[in-house]
Amino acid sequence: MDYFIAKNITKRYAAHTALDNVSIAVPRESIFGLLGPNGAGKTSLIRIINQITGPDEGEIFFGDEKLAPHHVEKIGYLPEERGLYKKMAVGEQALYLAQLKGVSRSDAKKRLKEWFEKFEIQPWWNKKVEELSKGMQQKVQFIVTIIHKPSLLIFDEPFSGFDPINVNLLKDEILNLKKEGATIIFSTHNMASVEELCDNIALINKSKKILEGKVKDIKSAYKTNTYSIEFDGYDGQALPLLPGGFKLLNETREDEMRHIIVNLPQANSQNELLSALMPHVNIHAFKEIIPTMNEIFIRTVNESGKNSIIS
Amino acid sequence: MNKILLVIQREYLSRVKKKSFIVMTILGPLLMAALFIVPAFLATMSDGVKKVKVLDETGWFQNKFEDSERFDFEYIYTDLETAKSNLTKEEAYALLYIPKPEVSVPSSAMIFSEKQVTIDLKGYIRSIMAKEVENQKLGAEIVKEIQKANPAYDPSLPENAAAGSIVSEEILRNIKTSITLTSIKMTPEGGEEKSFTEASMGVGLFAGILIYFFIFLFGAQVMRGVIEEKVSRIVEVIVSSVKPFQLMMGKIVGVGLVGLTQFMLWVVLTLAIVTVAQQVMPDKFSKKQTVESFSPGTRIPGSAEELNITEELEDQSNMARMIEAMQSINYGVMVFSFLFYFLGGYLLYGAMFAAIGAAVDNETDTQQFMMPVTIPLILSIVVAQFVINNPEGPVSFWFSIIPFTSPVVMMVRIPFGVPDWQVALSMVLLVITFVGAVWMAGRIYRTGILMYGKKVTWGELYKWLFYKG
Numbered sequence: 001m002d003y004f005i006a007k008n009i010t011k012r013y014a015a016h017t018a019l020d021n022v023s024i025a026v027p028r029e030s031i032f033g034l035l036g037p038n039g040a041g042k043t044s045l046i047r048i049i050n051q052i053t054g055p056d057e058g059e060i061f062f063g064d065e066k067l068a069p070h071h072v073e074k075i076g077y078l079p080e081e082r083g084l085y086k087k088m089a090v091g092e093q094a095l096y097l098a099q100l101k102g103v104s105r106s107d108a109k110k111r112l113k114e115w116f117e118k119f120e121i122q123p124w125w126n127k128k129v130e131e132l133s134k135g136m137q138q139k140v141q142f143i144v145t146i147i148h149k150p151s152l153l154i155f156d157e158p159f160s161g162f163d164p165i166n167v168n169l170l171k172d173e174i175l176n177l178k179k180e181g182a183t184i185i186f187s188t189h190n191m192a193s194v195e196e197l198c199d200n201i202a203l204i205n206k207s208k209k210i211l212e213g214k215v216k217d218i219k220s221a222y223k224t225n226t227y228s229i230e231f232d233g234y235d236g237q238a239l240p241l242l243p244g245g246f247k248l249l250n251e252t253r254e255d256e257m258r259h260i261i262v263n264l265p266q267a268n269s270q271n272e273l274l275s276a277l278m279p280h281v282n283i284h285a286f287k288e289i290i291p292t293m294n295e296i297f298i299r300t301v302n303e304s305g306k307n308s309i310i311s
Numbered sequence: 312m313n314k315i316l317l318v319i320q321r322e323y324l325s326r327v328k329k330k331s332f333i334v335m336t337i338l339g340p341l342l343m344a345a346l347f348i349v350p351a352f353l354a355t356m357s358d359g360v361k362k363v364k365v366l367d368e369t370g371w372f373q374n375k376f377e378d379s380e381r382f383d384f385e386y387i388y389t390d391l392e393t394a395k396s397n398l399t400k401e402e403a404y405a406l407l408y409i410p411k412p413e414v415s416v417p418s419s420a421m422i423f424s425e426k427q428v429t430i431d432l433k434g435y436i437r438s439i440m441a442k443e444v445e446n447q448k449l450g451a452e453i454v455k456e457i458q459k460a461n462p463a464y465d466p467s468l469p470e471n472a473a474a475g476s477i478v479s480e481e482i483l484r485n486i487k488t489s490i491t492l493t494s495i496k497m498t499p500e501g502g503e504e505k506s507f508t509e510a511s512m513g514v515g516l517f518a519g520i521l522i523y524f525f526i527f528l529f530g531a532q533v534m535r536g537v538i539e540e541k542v543s544r545i546v547e548v549i550v551s552s553v554k555p556f557q558l559m560m561g562k563i564v565g566v567g568l569v570g571l572t573q574f575m576l577w578v579v580l581t582l583a584i585v586t587v588a589q590q591v592m593p594d595k596f597s598k599k600q601t602v603e604s605f606s607p608g609t610r611i612p613g614s615a616e617e618l619n620i621t622e623e624l625e626d627q628s629n630m631a632r633m634i635e636a637m638q639s640i641n642y643g644v645m646v647f648s649f650l651f652y653f654l655g656g657y658l659l660y661g662a663m664f665a666a667i668g669a670a671v672d673n674e675t676d677t678q679q680f681m682m683p684v685t686i687p688l689i690l691s692i693v694v695a696q697f698v699i700n701n702p703e704g705p706v707s708f709w710f711s712i713i714p715f716t717s718p719v720v721m722m723v724r725i726p727f728g729v730p731d732w733q734v735a736l737s738m739v740l741l742v743i744t745f746v747g748a749v750w751m752a753g754r755i756y757r758t759g760i761l762m763y764g765k766k767v768t769w770g771e772l773y774k775w776l777f778y779k780g
Binding site: 013014047050051052072073075077079081082083084085086087088096097099100101141144145 | 778
C-alpha cells in the first residue's frame, strides 16, 4: 500500500533538466531513502513534493488524492539548508511556525512544552535563537518539523550538525514516528544511516532514477557470492585447496592467521567450499561479504555515469 | 488567508517590539515638535518693529489691526497705485490691500511686499479679518432673525441692545468665514509676482518629504527582512507552509503597518509635546489679545457668553497663528491623499525592494539593483523644489502623473490645488503600476529566495519573470 506516489515527474529549468521522468512510490508507514550524488535532483523533487515549485510534467498522489495545497499541513519538511529567525525568541518562533502549519496556538503551546521537555531545552524557551548552540538550534528545528503531527515527513540530511549522542536521540525519534504511523522520506549521503533506517530506497543520478526497491532486495541483488574465510593450521598455498570453479580473490596473512576472499561459481555452493577446506585447516570465521549501501551507491552511480557517456 | 495574517502579525510585532522602533517613536516627535516650536521662538524674537500700511477700501477694518512689538499698522487713504509706489520710498515692510467686494462681504486681501511676508503676520491679518467679518455677519443674522419675529424692531434703539438669545447653531455655521490672503512679491524693477503662501509650501513639502522618507526607510526594511530570511535559510521552511507570494505580501503589509503606526504615534506625540510646551511656557507662545467687541447696535452681551462665541476669539498665540495660516488648506483632502500616496508609493517601492532582497545573497550585493530603483525616488525629491516654485508647470504636471515620482511630487502639489482629473489620473496610474510591480516582484521573489551562491544579472531577473510555478 503506497502512501505517496510521484509519477513521471519532469522539471526543467532554463538551462538544464532537474528531473527527467522520475517516479517513486513510498509505502505507508515506512522509511524511504532518497539517495543520489550532489546536484542529482533530490532537492528539486523534495521541493515539488512540498509544493514550493510545481512539476512541468507528471502527477503526484498523496494517499488517494492528487497533491493539493491543503496537503502542506500534512507534510513536515526539514530542509538541508535550515535556519531560524536569529533575533526571535525560541518559543515564540516555534509557535509561529506551528501556526503556519495550521496548529492552533493553544495546541501548539501544549505540544511544544512536551517536546521541549523531552529534548531538555525547556529553559531556552525565551532565549533568542542566536544564543543557542548549533545542536540546540537543530533540536528546535526538528521539533517544529514534526509539531503538527504530519503523516508524511521529509528529512533532508537530518543528522548533520548533531553529535553522536543526539544523532541516536534523533534516530530513536524517527523510528518512533514511523511506529506511530508516519511515512518518512529520508534524503542523505550517510549510507550507514540508510542501512540502519530505510526500508526502501530510490537512487537518483543526473536527474534520472537509476535504482529503486527494498533495501534488502537491492543488497541481495548486488551480492556477488563472495565469502571471507579466516583460518590457521595450514602453511602452504591456499589456491590448491579450492575446488574447481572457485576463485581466490585475495589472500592475506597475519602471523599464523590466514584470511582469504573467495568467489563462488554459483549461489549456495558455500558448503562445498567449507567441506573442501575443513580437512586441512582450522576455520575461525566464515562470512558472506554483502555489499554495503555505500558500495552499491558508488557502483551504480559510476555505471550510470559511464552509460550516459556512451549513450 | 489566515496564514498571510499570521505572517503580517509576526512582521508587525517583531518590529514594533524592537528598541530601535521605540527610540524612533520618541525621537521623531521631539524633532518635529522642535520644527514647530523653534520657528515660533524665532518669530517672537523681534528684529525691530515693521511698518505695515493698510489700505482698507471696505472700511470694515478701521483700527481693528492692533500694533504689537513686531508690527505697526498704519492706515492710509489713497489709491492702490500710489500706495504701491510709496511702499518702497517710505521703507515700509508691507502693504495690506483690502479691496471693496463686488457683492458680499470682504473675503480676500492682498499683501504687497519686497520680501516674503512672515507667516505670523499673515496669520494675524487673516484671523482679524475673519473675526471682524464673522462679527458683522453674526450681527446681521441676529437682526434678521429678530425682525422676522418683530418687523418693527429697530436694532439702533438702545433698549434693544441686549436682545436675542436666538442665535442658532446653523447661524454660527453660516458665519464661519475663511479669508484668502494673496501675497504679491514686488521686484525692485517694479514687477510683481504672485507668491504662494508658505503654509502651502511648507505643508506640501513636508508631506512629500515624509512620504519619501517613509518609502525609503520602510522599503529598505522590507528588503533587509527578505535578505535576513534568505541568509538565515529559514525561508525554505516557511515556503513549505505558505506560498512565497503570501510570505512576500505579508512582509510588505506588515512593515507598512509598522510605518503607519509610527506615523500615527508621531502625530499624536508631536501634538502632545507642542501642547505641553504651550502650557509650560504660555508667555512665549500665546499673547493674549483683547476680545473684539461687537459693533454697537448689534451688541448681544448675554448671548455671546452662552454661545461661546468668545472661544473662537480667544488667545491668538504664535502657534495658533501658524495653524491659522495653514487653514487655507483642505486637510480632509490632504490627509486622504497623504495616506493614499503613502500606501501606493510604499507598496510600489516595497515590492521592488522585496524583489531586490530576494535576488541577492547579502546586503552588499544590493547596490547594482538599488540604483535604478532609488533614482526615480531621489529625482522626485529634487523635482519637489521646482514644484514649489511652479506647481502648475509642465515639470510638476508630468512628475506628478508618472507613478514612480507621483507619490512625492503630487503630495507637494496638492496644497496648491490640483485639478481633479490630474489627481484621479495620477492615482489610477499609481494603482495600476503597483499592481504590476507586485506581480513582477512576486515572480522574481519566488525564484530568488531559493537561489543561492549566484551573482544574479538583470537578464536573469527578466527570465525569472517567465518561469512557470
